[in-house]
Amino acid sequence: MAATVTTPRVSARDRLLAAADELFYAEGVHTVGIDRIIEQAGVAKATLYNNFGSKEELVKAYLESRHVSMAEKITRLVERQDTPRERLLAVFDAIGELFEQPGFRGCAFVSATAEAPAGGLIEQASREYRTWANALFADLADQAGAADPQGLARQLHLLFDGASLAANLDRNPAAAVYARNAAAALLDAATAPEVAGAHREESAVL
Incomplete structure:
Protein backbone atom coordinates (compact mmCIF):
# COMPACT_ATOMS: atom_id res chain seq x y z
CA MET A 1 0.00 0.00 0.00
CA ALA A 2 1.47 3.37 -1.02
CA ALA A 3 2.33 5.75 1.78
CA THR A 4 0.29 8.94 1.98
CA VAL A 5 2.34 12.13 1.67
CA THR A 6 1.03 14.89 3.88
CA THR A 7 1.75 18.44 2.80
CA PRO A 8 2.43 20.72 5.79
CA ARG A 9 -0.37 23.23 6.25
CA VAL A 10 0.72 26.83 5.75
CA SER A 11 -0.62 29.13 8.44
CA ALA A 12 -2.84 32.08 7.57
CA ARG A 13 -0.15 34.44 8.84
CA ASP A 14 2.47 32.91 6.51
CA ARG A 15 0.05 33.05 3.56
CA LEU A 16 -0.57 36.73 4.26
CA LEU A 17 3.16 37.43 4.46
CA ALA A 18 3.80 35.54 1.22
CA ALA A 19 1.08 37.51 -0.56
CA ALA A 20 2.39 40.76 0.89
CA ASP A 21 5.94 39.96 -0.15
CA GLU A 22 4.93 39.25 -3.74
CA LEU A 23 2.48 42.12 -4.22
CA PHE A 24 4.18 44.83 -2.16
CA TYR A 25 7.54 44.27 -3.82
CA ALA A 26 6.18 44.02 -7.36
CA GLU A 27 3.66 46.88 -7.19
CA GLY A 28 4.45 48.98 -4.11
CA VAL A 29 3.07 49.07 -0.59
CA HIS A 30 1.02 52.19 -1.29
CA THR A 31 -0.53 50.85 -4.49
CA VAL A 32 -1.59 47.46 -3.14
CA GLY A 33 -4.62 47.52 -0.89
CA ILE A 34 -5.66 45.14 1.85
CA ASP A 35 -8.30 43.52 -0.36
CA ARG A 36 -5.65 42.39 -2.86
CA ILE A 37 -3.60 40.83 -0.07
CA ILE A 38 -6.44 38.87 1.52
CA GLU A 39 -7.71 37.70 -1.87
CA GLN A 40 -4.32 36.30 -2.84
CA ALA A 41 -3.76 34.79 0.62
CA GLY A 42 -7.22 33.23 0.62
CA VAL A 43 -8.20 34.51 4.06
CA ALA A 44 -10.87 36.71 5.54
CA LYS A 45 -10.19 40.38 6.26
CA ALA A 46 -10.65 39.69 9.98
CA THR A 47 -7.78 37.18 9.80
CA LEU A 48 -5.42 39.85 8.56
CA TYR A 49 -6.34 42.24 11.35
CA ASN A 50 -6.19 39.47 13.94
CA ASN A 51 -2.62 38.67 12.86
CA PHE A 52 -1.26 42.13 12.14
CA GLY A 53 -3.69 44.72 13.45
CA SER A 54 -3.26 47.14 10.53
CA LYS A 55 -1.81 47.48 7.05
CA GLU A 56 1.16 49.36 8.52
CA GLU A 57 1.89 46.39 10.80
CA LEU A 58 1.72 44.08 7.78
CA VAL A 59 4.15 46.29 5.83
Missing part, protein backbone atom coordinates in the same frame (compact mmCIF):
# COMPACT_ATOMS: atom_id res chain seq x y z
CA LYS A 60 6.49 46.29 8.82
CA ALA A 61 6.35 42.48 9.00
CA TYR A 62 6.99 42.29 5.23
CA LEU A 63 10.08 44.49 5.59
CA GLU A 64 11.33 42.53 8.59
CA SER A 65 11.00 39.34 6.55
CA ARG A 66 12.98 40.96 3.73
CA HIS A 67 15.62 42.03 6.26
CA VAL A 68 16.02 38.47 7.54
CA SER A 69 16.18 37.03 4.03
CA MET A 70 18.77 39.58 2.88
CA ALA A 71 20.90 39.12 6.00
CA GLU A 72 20.90 35.34 5.59
CA LYS A 73 21.86 35.54 1.91
CA ILE A 74 24.70 37.97 2.51
CA THR A 75 25.96 36.12 5.59
CA ARG A 76 26.07 32.79 3.76
CA LEU A 77 28.16 34.23 0.93
CA VAL A 78 30.44 36.21 3.26
CA GLU A 79 31.19 33.18 5.42
CA ARG A 80 32.32 31.14 2.40
CA GLN A 81 35.26 33.48 1.75
CA ASP A 82 38.78 32.84 3.00
CA THR A 83 40.13 36.33 3.59
CA PRO A 84 38.75 39.47 5.30
CA ARG A 85 39.08 41.39 2.03
CA GLU A 86 37.05 38.86 0.08
CA ARG A 87 34.47 38.65 2.87
CA LEU A 88 33.83 42.36 2.62
CA LEU A 89 33.64 42.35 -1.18
CA ALA A 90 31.29 39.34 -1.08
CA VAL A 91 28.53 41.68 0.09
CA PHE A 92 28.54 43.18 -3.40
CA ASP A 93 28.58 39.72 -4.96
CA ALA A 94 25.45 38.90 -2.95
CA ILE A 95 23.52 41.93 -4.16
CA GLY A 96 24.76 41.20 -7.67
CA GLU A 97 22.90 37.89 -7.52
CA LEU A 98 19.74 39.74 -6.50
CA PHE A 99 20.12 42.22 -9.36
CA GLU A 100 20.19 39.32 -11.81
CA GLN A 101 16.76 38.07 -10.74
CA PRO A 102 13.98 38.77 -13.28
CA GLY A 103 11.69 40.31 -10.67
CA PHE A 104 14.25 42.71 -9.22
CA ARG A 105 12.67 46.13 -8.62
CA GLY A 106 15.19 47.88 -6.42
CA CYS A 107 15.42 48.19 -2.66
CA ALA A 108 12.20 47.21 -0.89
CA PHE A 109 13.02 49.53 2.01
CA VAL A 110 13.51 52.59 -0.19
CA SER A 111 10.25 51.90 -2.01
CA ALA A 112 8.27 51.34 1.17
CA THR A 113 9.51 54.44 2.97
CA ALA A 114 9.14 56.79 -0.01
CA GLU A 115 5.68 57.90 1.10
CA ALA A 116 5.56 56.48 4.62
CA PRO A 117 4.83 58.79 7.56
CA ALA A 118 7.91 59.94 9.44
CA GLY A 119 8.53 58.06 12.66
CA GLY A 120 6.10 55.25 11.84
CA LEU A 121 6.56 51.49 11.84
CA ILE A 122 7.69 51.40 8.20
CA GLU A 123 10.45 53.91 8.81
CA GLN A 124 11.43 52.00 11.94
CA ALA A 125 11.81 48.72 10.02
CA SER A 126 13.90 50.46 7.36
CA ARG A 127 16.12 52.11 9.96
CA GLU A 128 16.77 48.75 11.63
CA TYR A 129 17.79 47.25 8.29
CA ARG A 130 20.11 50.13 7.51
CA THR A 131 21.64 49.99 10.98
CA TRP A 132 22.36 46.31 10.43
CA ALA A 133 23.95 46.94 7.01
CA ASN A 134 26.17 49.72 8.34
CA ALA A 135 27.25 47.58 11.30
CA LEU A 136 28.05 44.71 8.93
CA PHE A 137 30.25 46.94 6.78
CA ALA A 138 31.99 48.38 9.85
CA ASP A 139 32.70 44.92 11.25
CA LEU A 140 34.03 43.62 7.93
CA ALA A 141 36.10 46.77 7.43
CA ASP A 142 37.60 46.33 10.89
CA GLN A 143 38.44 42.68 10.16
CA ALA A 144 40.11 43.77 6.93
CA GLY A 145 42.33 46.20 8.84
CA ALA A 146 40.82 49.54 7.80
CA ALA A 147 42.28 52.48 9.69
CA ASP A 148 38.80 53.99 10.15
CA PRO A 149 36.26 51.15 9.93
CA GLN A 150 33.21 53.31 10.57
CA GLY A 151 34.25 55.89 8.01
CA LEU A 152 34.86 53.21 5.41
CA ALA A 153 31.54 51.59 6.32
CA ARG A 154 29.68 54.79 5.49
CA GLN A 155 31.40 54.96 2.10
CA LEU A 156 30.66 51.31 1.34
CA HIS A 157 27.04 51.76 2.39
CA LEU A 158 26.71 54.58 -0.14
CA LEU A 159 28.03 52.25 -2.85
CA PHE A 160 25.61 49.56 -1.69
CA ASP A 161 22.66 51.97 -1.94
CA GLY A 162 23.78 53.44 -5.25
CA ALA A 163 24.27 50.05 -6.88
CA SER A 164 20.71 49.03 -6.05
CA LEU A 165 19.30 52.28 -7.41
CA ALA A 166 21.34 52.07 -10.63
CA ALA A 167 20.57 48.38 -11.19
CA ASN A 168 16.85 49.13 -10.94
CA LEU A 169 16.57 52.43 -12.84
CA ASP A 170 19.11 51.57 -15.53
CA ARG A 171 18.10 47.90 -15.74
CA ASN A 172 21.79 47.08 -15.44
CA PRO A 173 22.77 44.26 -13.05
CA ALA A 174 26.43 45.10 -13.71
CA ALA A 175 26.00 47.95 -11.22
CA ALA A 176 27.04 45.44 -8.56
CA VAL A 177 30.33 44.83 -10.37
CA TYR A 178 31.05 48.55 -10.63
CA ALA A 179 30.25 49.00 -6.94
CA ARG A 180 32.45 46.02 -6.02
CA ASN A 181 35.38 47.49 -7.94
CA ALA A 182 34.92 50.86 -6.25
CA ALA A 183 34.65 49.13 -2.86
CA ALA A 184 37.92 47.28 -3.53
CA ALA A 185 39.66 50.56 -4.32
CA LEU A 186 38.31 52.19 -1.16
CA LEU A 187 39.31 49.20 0.94
CA ASP A 188 42.83 49.12 -0.49
CA ALA A 189 43.23 52.83 0.21
CA ALA A 190 41.84 52.46 3.74
CA THR A 191 44.20 49.60 4.59
CA ALA A 192 47.37 51.05 3.04
CA PRO A 193 50.22 51.08 5.61
CA GLU A 194 50.72 54.85 5.40
CA VAL A 195 47.00 55.47 6.01
CA ALA A 196 46.93 53.16 9.03
CA GLY A 197 50.04 54.83 10.44
CA ALA A 198 48.63 58.32 9.99
CA HIS A 199 45.38 57.32 11.66
CA ARG A 200 47.22 55.89 14.67
CA GLU A 201 49.22 59.11 15.03
CA GLU A 202 46.07 61.22 14.80
CA SER A 203 44.35 59.07 17.44
CA ALA A 204 47.34 59.42 19.75
CA VAL A 205 47.22 63.22 19.49
CA LEU A 206 43.49 63.29 20.20
Whole structure:
Protein backbone atom coordinates (compact mmCIF):
# COMPACT_ATOMS: atom_id res chain seq x y z
CA MET A 1 0.00 0.00 0.00
CA ALA A 2 1.47 3.37 -1.02
CA ALA A 3 2.33 5.75 1.78
CA THR A 4 0.29 8.94 1.98
CA VAL A 5 2.34 12.13 1.67
CA THR A 6 1.03 14.89 3.88
CA THR A 7 1.75 18.44 2.80
CA PRO A 8 2.43 20.72 5.79
CA ARG A 9 -0.37 23.23 6.25
CA VAL A 10 0.72 26.83 5.75
CA SER A 11 -0.62 29.13 8.44
CA ALA A 12 -2.84 32.08 7.57
CA ARG A 13 -0.15 34.44 8.84
CA ASP A 14 2.47 32.91 6.51
CA ARG A 15 0.05 33.05 3.56
CA LEU A 16 -0.57 36.73 4.26
CA LEU A 17 3.16 37.43 4.46
CA ALA A 18 3.80 35.54 1.22
CA ALA A 19 1.08 37.51 -0.56
CA ALA A 20 2.39 40.76 0.89
CA ASP A 21 5.94 39.96 -0.15
CA GLU A 22 4.93 39.25 -3.74
CA LEU A 23 2.48 42.12 -4.22
CA PHE A 24 4.18 44.83 -2.16
CA TYR A 25 7.54 44.27 -3.82
CA ALA A 26 6.18 44.02 -7.36
CA GLU A 27 3.66 46.88 -7.19
CA GLY A 28 4.45 48.98 -4.11
CA VAL A 29 3.07 49.07 -0.59
CA HIS A 30 1.02 52.19 -1.29
CA THR A 31 -0.53 50.85 -4.49
CA VAL A 32 -1.59 47.46 -3.14
CA GLY A 33 -4.62 47.52 -0.89
CA ILE A 34 -5.66 45.14 1.85
CA ASP A 35 -8.30 43.52 -0.36
CA ARG A 36 -5.65 42.39 -2.86
CA ILE A 37 -3.60 40.83 -0.07
CA ILE A 38 -6.44 38.87 1.52
CA GLU A 39 -7.71 37.70 -1.87
CA GLN A 40 -4.32 36.30 -2.84
CA ALA A 41 -3.76 34.79 0.62
CA GLY A 42 -7.22 33.23 0.62
CA VAL A 43 -8.20 34.51 4.06
CA ALA A 44 -10.87 36.71 5.54
CA LYS A 45 -10.19 40.38 6.26
CA ALA A 46 -10.65 39.69 9.98
CA THR A 47 -7.78 37.18 9.80
CA LEU A 48 -5.42 39.85 8.56
CA TYR A 49 -6.34 42.24 11.35
CA ASN A 50 -6.19 39.47 13.94
CA ASN A 51 -2.62 38.67 12.86
CA PHE A 52 -1.26 42.13 12.14
CA GLY A 53 -3.69 44.72 13.45
CA SER A 54 -3.26 47.14 10.53
CA LYS A 55 -1.81 47.48 7.05
CA GLU A 56 1.16 49.36 8.52
CA GLU A 57 1.89 46.39 10.80
CA LEU A 58 1.72 44.08 7.78
CA VAL A 59 4.15 46.29 5.83
CA LYS A 60 6.49 46.29 8.82
CA ALA A 61 6.35 42.48 9.00
CA TYR A 62 6.99 42.29 5.23
CA LEU A 63 10.08 44.49 5.59
CA GLU A 64 11.33 42.53 8.59
CA SER A 65 11.00 39.34 6.55
CA ARG A 66 12.98 40.96 3.73
CA HIS A 67 15.62 42.03 6.26
CA VAL A 68 16.02 38.47 7.54
CA SER A 69 16.18 37.03 4.03
CA MET A 70 18.77 39.58 2.88
CA ALA A 71 20.90 39.12 6.00
CA GLU A 72 20.90 35.34 5.59
CA LYS A 73 21.86 35.54 1.91
CA ILE A 74 24.70 37.97 2.51
CA THR A 75 25.96 36.12 5.59
CA ARG A 76 26.07 32.79 3.76
CA LEU A 77 28.16 34.23 0.93
CA VAL A 78 30.44 36.21 3.26
CA GLU A 79 31.19 33.18 5.42
CA ARG A 80 32.32 31.14 2.40
CA GLN A 81 35.26 33.48 1.75
CA ASP A 82 38.78 32.84 3.00
CA THR A 83 40.13 36.33 3.59
CA PRO A 84 38.75 39.47 5.30
CA ARG A 85 39.08 41.39 2.03
CA GLU A 86 37.05 38.86 0.08
CA ARG A 87 34.47 38.65 2.87
CA LEU A 88 33.83 42.36 2.62
CA LEU A 89 33.64 42.35 -1.18
CA ALA A 90 31.29 39.34 -1.08
CA VAL A 91 28.53 41.68 0.09
CA PHE A 92 28.54 43.18 -3.40
CA ASP A 93 28.58 39.72 -4.96
CA ALA A 94 25.45 38.90 -2.95
CA ILE A 95 23.52 41.93 -4.16
CA GLY A 96 24.76 41.20 -7.67
CA GLU A 97 22.90 37.89 -7.52
CA LEU A 98 19.74 39.74 -6.50
CA PHE A 99 20.12 42.22 -9.36
CA GLU A 100 20.19 39.32 -11.81
CA GLN A 101 16.76 38.07 -10.74
CA PRO A 102 13.98 38.77 -13.28
CA GLY A 103 11.69 40.31 -10.67
CA PHE A 104 14.25 42.71 -9.22
CA ARG A 105 12.67 46.13 -8.62
CA GLY A 106 15.19 47.88 -6.42
CA CYS A 107 15.42 48.19 -2.66
CA ALA A 108 12.20 47.21 -0.89
CA PHE A 109 13.02 49.53 2.01
CA VAL A 110 13.51 52.59 -0.19
CA SER A 111 10.25 51.90 -2.01
CA ALA A 112 8.27 51.34 1.17
CA THR A 113 9.51 54.44 2.97
CA ALA A 114 9.14 56.79 -0.01
CA GLU A 115 5.68 57.90 1.10
CA ALA A 116 5.56 56.48 4.62
CA PRO A 117 4.83 58.79 7.56
CA ALA A 118 7.91 59.94 9.44
CA GLY A 119 8.53 58.06 12.66
CA GLY A 120 6.10 55.25 11.84
CA LEU A 121 6.56 51.49 11.84
CA ILE A 122 7.69 51.40 8.20
CA GLU A 123 10.45 53.91 8.81
CA GLN A 124 11.43 52.00 11.94
CA ALA A 125 11.81 48.72 10.02
CA SER A 126 13.90 50.46 7.36
CA ARG A 127 16.12 52.11 9.96
CA GLU A 128 16.77 48.75 11.63
CA TYR A 129 17.79 47.25 8.29
CA ARG A 130 20.11 50.13 7.51
CA THR A 131 21.64 49.99 10.98
CA TRP A 132 22.36 46.31 10.43
CA ALA A 133 23.95 46.94 7.01
CA ASN A 134 26.17 49.72 8.34
CA ALA A 135 27.25 47.58 11.30
CA LEU A 136 28.05 44.71 8.93
CA PHE A 137 30.25 46.94 6.78
CA ALA A 138 31.99 48.38 9.85
CA ASP A 139 32.70 44.92 11.25
CA LEU A 140 34.03 43.62 7.93
CA ALA A 141 36.10 46.77 7.43
CA ASP A 142 37.60 46.33 10.89
CA GLN A 143 38.44 42.68 10.16
CA ALA A 144 40.11 43.77 6.93
CA GLY A 145 42.33 46.20 8.84
CA ALA A 146 40.82 49.54 7.80
CA ALA A 147 42.28 52.48 9.69
CA ASP A 148 38.80 53.99 10.15
CA PRO A 149 36.26 51.15 9.93
CA GLN A 150 33.21 53.31 10.57
CA GLY A 151 34.25 55.89 8.01
CA LEU A 152 34.86 53.21 5.41
CA ALA A 153 31.54 51.59 6.32
CA ARG A 154 29.68 54.79 5.49
CA GLN A 155 31.40 54.96 2.10
CA LEU A 156 30.66 51.31 1.34
CA HIS A 157 27.04 51.76 2.39
CA LEU A 158 26.71 54.58 -0.14
CA LEU A 159 28.03 52.25 -2.85
CA PHE A 160 25.61 49.56 -1.69
CA ASP A 161 22.66 51.97 -1.94
CA GLY A 162 23.78 53.44 -5.25
CA ALA A 163 24.27 50.05 -6.88
CA SER A 164 20.71 49.03 -6.05
CA LEU A 165 19.30 52.28 -7.41
CA ALA A 166 21.34 52.07 -10.63
CA ALA A 167 20.57 48.38 -11.19
CA ASN A 168 16.85 49.13 -10.94
CA LEU A 169 16.57 52.43 -12.84
CA ASP A 170 19.11 51.57 -15.53
CA ARG A 171 18.10 47.90 -15.74
CA ASN A 172 21.79 47.08 -15.44
CA PRO A 173 22.77 44.26 -13.05
CA ALA A 174 26.43 45.10 -13.71
CA ALA A 175 26.00 47.95 -11.22
CA ALA A 176 27.04 45.44 -8.56
CA VAL A 177 30.33 44.83 -10.37
CA TYR A 178 31.05 48.55 -10.63
CA ALA A 179 30.25 49.00 -6.94
CA ARG A 180 32.45 46.02 -6.02
CA ASN A 181 35.38 47.49 -7.94
CA ALA A 182 34.92 50.86 -6.25
CA ALA A 183 34.65 49.13 -2.86
CA ALA A 184 37.92 47.28 -3.53
CA ALA A 185 39.66 50.56 -4.32
CA LEU A 186 38.31 52.19 -1.16
CA LEU A 187 39.31 49.20 0.94
CA ASP A 188 42.83 49.12 -0.49
CA ALA A 189 43.23 52.83 0.21
CA ALA A 190 41.84 52.46 3.74
CA THR A 191 44.20 49.60 4.59
CA ALA A 192 47.37 51.05 3.04
CA PRO A 193 50.22 51.08 5.61
CA GLU A 194 50.72 54.85 5.40
CA VAL A 195 47.00 55.47 6.01
CA ALA A 196 46.93 53.16 9.03
CA GLY A 197 50.04 54.83 10.44
CA ALA A 198 48.63 58.32 9.99
CA HIS A 199 45.38 57.32 11.66
CA ARG A 200 47.22 55.89 14.67
CA GLU A 201 49.22 59.11 15.03
CA GLU A 202 46.07 61.22 14.80
CA SER A 203 44.35 59.07 17.44
CA ALA A 204 47.34 59.42 19.75
CA VAL A 205 47.22 63.22 19.49
CA LEU A 206 43.49 63.29 20.20
